Amino acid sequence: MFASHSDERWEGAWAADLELLRSLEEHGDCPSVSRPIDVTFSGSAVELDRLAGDAGRYGFDVLDRHAPEPGEEPRIVLVRTQTADTEAIRELTRTYLAIEDAFDVDCEGWGCDAQTA
Numbered sequence: 001m002f003a004s005h006s007d008e009r010w011e012g013a014w015a016a017d018l019e020l021l022r023s024l025e026e027h028g029d030c031p032s033v034s035r036p037i038d039v040t041f042s043g044s045a046v047e048l049d050r051l052a053g054d055a056g057r058y059g060f061d062v063l064d065r066h067a068p069e070p071g072e073e074p075r076i077v078l079v080r081t082q083t084a085d086t087e088a089i090r091e092l093t094r095t096y097l098a099i100e101d102a103f104d105v106d107c108e109g110w111g112c113d114a115q116t117a
Helices: 007-026 045-058 086-103
Strands: 035-042 061-066 075-082 106-111
Touching (some): 035 086, 045 061
Antiparallel strands (some): 035 075, 035 106
């Protein structure tokens, strides 16, 4: 499924994403409503710079860059507008795992506000 990620990595990521979807549902989310979804990545400054330059290839814009605290890695937050239905989030999961592989960065997770209308 992914060049460098194992089935175990996919299953772990997908299980975490399903938990987020359940939480959104509990908060009255209407998954078919488009909303900004942000995804945070950490890694070397060089790789995050490369990712910032290529974010559009993956359908994202750069939302924020975080300077690291002592002992932390730099982080970048990407954002794109999409729905939060199961298939759209499955595609998001595939995309952030592909980004991890392509840029040698780690996805720290994604988030969005529940949309009730």
